[in-house]
Amino acid sequence: xxxxxxxMNGAIYGLVALGFVLVYKASAVLNFAQGYMxxxxxxxxxxSRVTLGLPLVAALxxxxxxxxxxxxxxxxxxxxxxxxxxxxxxxxxxIFLSLVLEGxxxxxxxxxxxxxxxxFHDSTIRLGRLVLTTQSLLxxxxxxxxxxxxxxxxxxxxMGLAMRGVAEGHQIVQSMGISVRRILSLSWGLAGIAAxxxxxxxxxxxxxxxxxxxxxxxxxPAAFIGGLESPEGAVLGGLLIGLSESIVSGYVGNAAGVPxxxxxxxxxxxxxxxGFFGLERIERV
Amino acid sequence: MARVPFxxxxxxxxxxxxxxxxxxxxxxxxxxxVAGLVLLFALPLIPGLNGSxxxxxxxxxxxxxxxxxxxxxxxxxxGQLNVGQSAFVMVGAFASGMLTAFHGWSxxxxxxxxxxxxxAVGVLFGIPSVxxxxxxxxxxxxxxxxxxxxxALYGITVTAAGFSVSPVRLxxxxxxxxxxxxxxxxxxxxxMTFVARNLMRSRLGRAFIAIRDNDRAAxxxxxxxxxxxxxxxxxxxxxxxxxxxxxxxxxxWAQLESFTLQDSVWYLAMIxxxxxxxxxxxxxxxxxxxxxxxxxxxxxxxAQGKLSFLPMGAASGLLLVIIGSIxxxxxxxxxxxxxxxxxxxxxxxxxxPFGY
Numbered sequence: 001x002x003x004x005x006x007x008m009n010g011a012i013y014g015l016v017a018l019g020f021v022l023v024y025k026a027s028a029v030l031n032f033a034q035g036y037m038x039x040x041x042x043x044x045x046x047x048s049r050v051t052l053g054l055p056l057v058a059a060l061x062x063x064x065x066x067x068x069x070x071x072x073x074x075x076x077x078x079x080x081x082x083x084x085x086x087x088x089x090x091x092x093x094x095i096f097l098s099l100v101l102e103g104x105x106x107x108x109x110x111x112x113x114x115x116x117x118x119x120f121h122d123s124t125i126r127l128g129r130l131v132l133t134t135q136s137l138l139x140x141x142x143x144x145x146x147x148x149x150x151x152x153x154x155x156x157x158x159m160g161l162a163m164r165g166v167a168e169g170h171q172i173v174q175s176m177g178i179s180v181r182r183i184l185s186l187s188w189g190l191a192g193i194a195a196x197x198x199x200x201x202x203x204x205x206x207x208x209x210x211x212x213x214x215x216x217x218x219x220x221p222a223a224f225i226g227g228l229e230s231p232e233g234a235v236l237g238g239l240l241i242g243l244s245e246s247i248v249s250g251y252v253g254n255a256a257g258v259p260x261x262x263x264x265x266x267x268x269x270x271x272x273x274x275g276f277f278g279l280e281r282i283e284r285v
Numbered sequence: 286m287a288r289v290p291f292x293x294x295x296x297x298x299x300x301x302x303x304x305x306x307x308x309x310x311x312x313x314x315x316x317x318x319v320a321g322l323v324l325l326f327a328l329p330l331i332p333g334l335n336g337s338x339x340x341x342x343x344x345x346x347x348x349x350x351x352x353x354x355x356x357x358x359x360x361x362x363x364g365q366l367n368v369g370q371s372a373f374v375m376v377g378a379f380a381s382g383m384l385t386a387f388h389g390w391s392x393x394x395x396x397x398x399x400x401x402x403x404x405a406v407g408v409l410f411g412i413p414s415v416x417x418x419x420x421x422x423x424x425x426x427x428x429x430x431x432x433x434x435x436x437a438l439y440g441i442t443v444t445a446a447g448f449s450v451s452p453v454r455l456x457x458x459x460x461x462x463x464x465x466x467x468x469x470x471x472x473x474x475x476x477m478t479f480v481a482r483n484l485m486r487s488r489l490g491r492a493f494i495a496i497r498d499n500d501r502a503a504x505x506x507x508x509x510x511x512x513x514x515x516x517x518x519x520x521x522x523x524x525x526x527x528x529x530x531x532x533x534x535x536x537x538w539a540q541l542e543s544f545t546l547q548d549s550v551w552y553l554a555m556i557x558x559x560x561x562x563x564x565x566x567x568x569x570x571x572x573x574x575x576x577x578x579x580x581x582x583x584x585x586x587x588a589q590g591k592l593s594f595l596p597m598g599a600a601s602g603l604l605l606v607i608i609g610s611i612x613x614x615x616x617x618x619x620x621x622x623x624x625x626x627x628x629x630x631x632x633x634x635x636x637x638p639f640g641y
Contacts, residue, residue, distance in 0.1 A: 220424065
């Protein structure tokens, strides 16, 4: 039971972690605002489902599209202007960005949890001793298939190839006629999509509330355990973190899940400093 | 970080190494420093400024300066990103608070053990820095924040509940009002700033900068990276511990809620806004962010009344948007920090009117 629910959450963490990896690969920036992009996506879904009263698919498409636009807008307004500046100031800007996003959400929707709304129709399935809800099964499936689609996009399309090129070096790619700016916007947009879907799925199980942004905190170790350069690693890392979180909090209790994720992370880092699938940087003096 | 080098003004010559190494090279600098110090310590005597409100602000800023100086030594000078500084502040705070509250030590005796306790924990979490760099290292310090907070919340009963701490005494004087504590906090801040400044221009500081710029090259020059990185962690967390010891004895209450991840992120934001690898930048950054946060607290209640048509908590949300936007704007405008602009201003003054 713990294993199953861990894997369900893990798939969502993996999806959110994928958002970190997409941005990191394209621009070497760790996006601290990812958790808040997720929050915004979840609230946008709630808005279109409850306030506008749209059907499920339309609400999903609308909020995911909005997440894409938010990602592009963020890149356009802030990080575009910082190209060529010290990396650390870009990372700080994402920290401040998370303040703005959190503020926006609480400004529009208030700080209290919103009325609960299920994403998928809720019914239970019994498999022997296991009790599963269709809600979590569908969420699991959707998270994994979106993650799979993003990985396939990254690996097999021309655009994905261009994105991998941008990760290698901006100047080279620019000289081959690929617009680095377009690629950077696109990677932020895709990160926005990943975050929105993760947020919507999590909102369906945990409720639509400000605490959703904490998932960003669990997705970070997932991205690092997998290796920051590897999309597949992010998904596997997410599953690992989800499993360990639910098992540890099931047996130890006391909200030990998050610290346990970081203990695993530090242990991994000691033996595999670049995660399991990360790229080892070779340095020359 | 690119720094504008110090060219002494014309007419100031260093005819010995001792003179060349001086912190205050010119008469103007000496005068301004003395004047600044006198002003700092005379501030509570000036009417209008001696209300508890301003003094509380300055005391808070002073304690934050100490924590941020440590962070800047580790992150700015030695190049090791630390996202868990407030956890180390917490270790120092609880260690020193428990010594005074439960074991009857005096504050003066508990500051150094508080700092050392934080440093011991800091070195422990610094060990992965041998193999990790940059963002990966940031993650282990983020882990330090989360693990240490968890231990304090679930592992130790005393720290989970919080406990009261008696005020600092020195002979007959009890430092229990902002007016009195001001001198204590400023004394510590000035001394710690001076120590940091001196450390960073010594052999140690040069070793840190060499490691930041390129650790392989530093190793090639005979710097023991492991030793110096751990030393940087120890100094950084010692500063954090001292700040923590001051903080609990100022608030006279030790509680877990004062040390959150958000605080760590703010510390980091302060040194980045101020300028990495710069002592004066640390002070600028702390002042800037402190004033910005204070604006939120002052404007917040006023805005709450006007914005009653928005949902609950909307005013604080609006202010988060404003503070975040100002900070982003600032970050985009001044990505190298305020210290960089400061050195440009100083250079302008020194070269005026022959700027080119």
